[in-house]
Amino acid sequence: MAQLSDITNAVIRTEIEEFIDDPAEIERNVELFAKASAQMQEIAAALLEGDNDTVDQLTRIALDEGIEALEIMDDGLIAGMGIVGIKFRDGFIFVPEVLVCARAMKAGMAHIEPILAASGAEPAGTVIMGTVKGDLHDIGKNLCIMMLRGGGFIVIDLGVDTSPEEFLEAVAEHDAHVIGMSALLTTTMPNMAKTVEAFKDAGLREKVRFMVGGAPVTPEFAEDVGADGYGKDAMAAVELATKLAIEVRA
Amino acid sequence: MTTEDIPRLSGEWMTPRRRFISALFGGRVDKIPAMTLSSVATLEGMEIADADFPEAHLDAEKMARLAATAHENLGLDTVMPVFHSQLEADALDADTWWGEKDNWPATKGHVLDDPDSFKIPPDYLERRSFKAVLGAIKLLRKRYPDVGIVGKVYGPWSVGFHLVGIENWLMGTITEPDKIRRYLEVLLPASMMSAHAQFEAGADAVMWADHANRELCSPETYRDFLLEMHQGVTEEMGGPSILHCCGETTDRIDYFAEAGWDCFHFESQVDPVKAKEIVRDRMSLFGNINNPTILFSGTYDDTYKACMEVLEAGIQGVAPEGSVPLGVKMEVLQALSDSARDYSNANRPDGRLVTFNPTK
Structure with a gap:
C-alpha cells in the first residue's frame, strides 16, 4: 500500500493531508498520486493552485516528450480536479476557487482533447x-x-x-x-x-x-x-x- | 363617555401597511404579516389582471394591476411591482431579453469589462425599466394607501453579475480582487439612486438583493467585499431596508445583521430556528416558503403546513422564499395569508397583539 511520503510533490501531499478526511478517499488519492510521475503531480499541483499558464506549459512539454495524452488527462488533470471536487464538496473552497482551477484544467484539456478525439477511442x-x-x-x-x-x-x-x-x-x-x-x-x-x-x-x-x-x-x-x-x-x-x-x- | 364605552381594539385592527412596517422593525402586530417581497406574479394572476408578461415589465399600469393581485386576490399584506431583476441593469445598457408570457426576462450579453469605463447615463432614472417601475409604485400608492409597497433594488454585486458576467465576476474575486472592488465602487451609486427613487415614488421599504450566498462564494467573500459597503447602504438608503440573498446563507447571516439591515428575506435552505438564534433581535426575518417543492409541486395543505412551521420558529413574517414560478396556483398561494391569520388568531392572548414564538 502506498504512503503519503511516496508522493514527491509537496503541494499534493499538503492538499491530501489538510483537506481530505475520509480514509477511503485518502487511500485512493495517495495510491493515485504515488503511482503518477513527478511531472503529472506537478501538473495536478499547478491545477490545484489555479495556475492556468503553468498547466498549459507543462501539458505541452509533456506531450512533446511523448507522454500519452490519456496519462496526462487521468494522472494530472483529472486527478487534480478530483481533489478540487472534494474540497468544494466539503466546503473548503467555493465556486470562485473551483472556476479558477477549472480554467487551469481547460488550459490543459485544450491540448489533450484534439488528440483523444483523433485517436478513435470508444467514448463512455x-x-x-x-x-x-x-x-x-x-x-x-x-x-x-x-x-x-x-x-x-x-x-x-x-x-x-x-x-x-x-x-x-x-x-x-x-x-x-x-x-x-x-x-x-x-x-x-x-x-x-x-x-x-x-x-x-x-x-x-x-x-x-x-x-x-x-x-x-x-x-x-x-x-x-x-x-x-x-x-x-x-x-x-x-x-x-x-x-x-x-x-x-x- | 366612560372608559367602558370606548371600543377595545381586537382581532385584525392594523392596516396591512402598518402591520408590515411594524413587523419589519420587529414591532407589535395584530397579525403576523403574510407577504410578497419578490414576485407572486403567476399565469393565473396575469389573466385576472389582464396584464401579461412581458408587457407587464415595461407598462406601469399593467405592472401595477398585476402586482395588486397579491393583495386583492391572495390577501397578502404587501405588493411588489418589480417582478424581474433587470431594473438597474437594463437602464445601464445591459442586453435585456424581456422574456415571454411564461418565461422570465434575463440579461443576454455582458457589456462591461473595465470599471473605469462605466458611467451612469444622465437619463438613467427616466429609462424604460425605471419609467414602468416608478410609475407602477406611484399608481399602487394612490390605489392602496393602506397596503405595504415593497420596492426592489439589485445591489452592485448582483448588477455586476448582469453587466460583467457572473463567471468573470466570481473568478475576479480571486484573480483580480481590486478590479471587483472598483466595480462595486462605481456601480453602487446606480443602486442607491434606484432605492431613493423607489422610496420617493411611494415604496414603504426596499428589498436590496446582492447574491453572495454559499452556492456562489464563501462567507469571507461577503465580509471582505460587501460588509462595509452594506453598512454604508443601510445608513444612507433613506428608508426601511430588507436584504435578500438567495440560497444557503446560514454561515453569513451574522454578517448581514452586522451590516445593519432592518430585515433579512431568506430562502428555504436556511433553517428559520437557526436563523433566529443567530440574529436574535438585531434584524427581523421574513421568509422562507420553498418554491419548487412546496409552492410549485405541492398543494394548499403542503403550503399551509410549511407556513405554520416557519411561523412556529418565531420569525416576523411569512413569504415565499423568492419570486414564485409562473405556474404556481393562486389557490396554493392563498395558504400564506390563511396560515398567518390562523396562527395569529391562536396566538393573540389579549385579543389585540400577537405573541411571537410563544412556545420557545
Missing part, C-alpha cells in the same frame, strides 16, 4: 447538456461538461435557454441517450418538467435518461419532474452519467 457515451428554457446561468453546467469530457463522454453543449424542442432535436441528431438539464433559478426549474413531458409526448421518454442539477435542485424535485437522477456537483454528474449510460444501453 454521448450526453446532451443544456440550461433549461428561460435560464441563462451556465457555470455549473460548464463545470459538469468539463468533467464529463474528462470522464470520456462526448458532450453536446446546447448552451443556455434551451427549449424542450432543442433537446429533442439534439437527441435525434446525435443519437444520444443521456440528457443533462441545469437550472439556477427556482422560477425556471419547472421547465425541466416541460422537457421531460415533451419527450413523453414524442414517444421518446423510454429511450433516454434525464439527469438534473443546479443550486436549488434537490433529489425530491428531480423525482417530481420525472428525471432519472440528480447530481449534486460535477463529480456526481460524471458518476450519474456513467450509471445512466450503462442503464439505457442495457
Whole structure:
C-alpha cells in the first residue's frame, strides 16, 4: 500500500493531508498520486493552485516528450480536479476557487482533447447538456461538461435557454441517450418538467435518461419532474452519467 | 363617555401597511404579516389582471394591476411591482431579453469589462425599466394607501453579475480582487439612486438583493467585499431596508445583521430556528416558503403546513422564499395569508397583539 511520503510533490501531499478526511478517499488519492510521475503531480499541483499558464506549459512539454495524452488527462488533470471536487464538496473552497482551477484544467484539456478525439477511442457515451428554457446561468453546467469530457463522454453543449424542442432535436441528431438539464433559478426549474413531458409526448421518454442539477435542485424535485437522477456537483454528474449510460444501453 | 364605552381594539385592527412596517422593525402586530417581497406574479394572476408578461415589465399600469393581485386576490399584506431583476441593469445598457408570457426576462450579453469605463447615463432614472417601475409604485400608492409597497433594488454585486458576467465576476474575486472592488465602487451609486427613487415614488421599504450566498462564494467573500459597503447602504438608503440573498446563507447571516439591515428575506435552505438564534433581535426575518417543492409541486395543505412551521420558529413574517414560478396556483398561494391569520388568531392572548414564538 502506498504512503503519503511516496508522493514527491509537496503541494499534493499538503492538499491530501489538510483537506481530505475520509480514509477511503485518502487511500485512493495517495495510491493515485504515488503511482503518477513527478511531472503529472506537478501538473495536478499547478491545477490545484489555479495556475492556468503553468498547466498549459507543462501539458505541452509533456506531450512533446511523448507522454500519452490519456496519462496526462487521468494522472494530472483529472486527478487534480478530483481533489478540487472534494474540497468544494466539503466546503473548503467555493465556486470562485473551483472556476479558477477549472480554467487551469481547460488550459490543459485544450491540448489533450484534439488528440483523444483523433485517436478513435470508444467514448463512455454521448450526453446532451443544456440550461433549461428561460435560464441563462451556465457555470455549473460548464463545470459538469468539463468533467464529463474528462470522464470520456462526448458532450453536446446546447448552451443556455434551451427549449424542450432543442433537446429533442439534439437527441435525434446525435443519437444520444443521456440528457443533462441545469437550472439556477427556482422560477425556471419547472421547465425541466416541460422537457421531460415533451419527450413523453414524442414517444421518446423510454429511450433516454434525464439527469438534473443546479443550486436549488434537490433529489425530491428531480423525482417530481420525472428525471432519472440528480447530481449534486460535477463529480456526481460524471458518476450519474456513467450509471445512466450503462442503464439505457442495457 | 366612560372608559367602558370606548371600543377595545381586537382581532385584525392594523392596516396591512402598518402591520408590515411594524413587523419589519420587529414591532407589535395584530397579525403576523403574510407577504410578497419578490414576485407572486403567476399565469393565473396575469389573466385576472389582464396584464401579461412581458408587457407587464415595461407598462406601469399593467405592472401595477398585476402586482395588486397579491393583495386583492391572495390577501397578502404587501405588493411588489418589480417582478424581474433587470431594473438597474437594463437602464445601464445591459442586453435585456424581456422574456415571454411564461418565461422570465434575463440579461443576454455582458457589456462591461473595465470599471473605469462605466458611467451612469444622465437619463438613467427616466429609462424604460425605471419609467414602468416608478410609475407602477406611484399608481399602487394612490390605489392602496393602506397596503405595504415593497420596492426592489439589485445591489452592485448582483448588477455586476448582469453587466460583467457572473463567471468573470466570481473568478475576479480571486484573480483580480481590486478590479471587483472598483466595480462595486462605481456601480453602487446606480443602486442607491434606484432605492431613493423607489422610496420617493411611494415604496414603504426596499428589498436590496446582492447574491453572495454559499452556492456562489464563501462567507469571507461577503465580509471582505460587501460588509462595509452594506453598512454604508443601510445608513444612507433613506428608508426601511430588507436584504435578500438567495440560497444557503446560514454561515453569513451574522454578517448581514452586522451590516445593519432592518430585515433579512431568506430562502428555504436556511433553517428559520437557526436563523433566529443567530440574529436574535438585531434584524427581523421574513421568509422562507420553498418554491419548487412546496409552492410549485405541492398543494394548499403542503403550503399551509410549511407556513405554520416557519411561523412556529418565531420569525416576523411569512413569504415565499423568492419570486414564485409562473405556474404556481393562486389557490396554493392563498395558504400564506390563511396560515398567518390562523396562527395569529391562536396566538393573540389579549385579543389585540400577537405573541411571537410563544412556545420557545
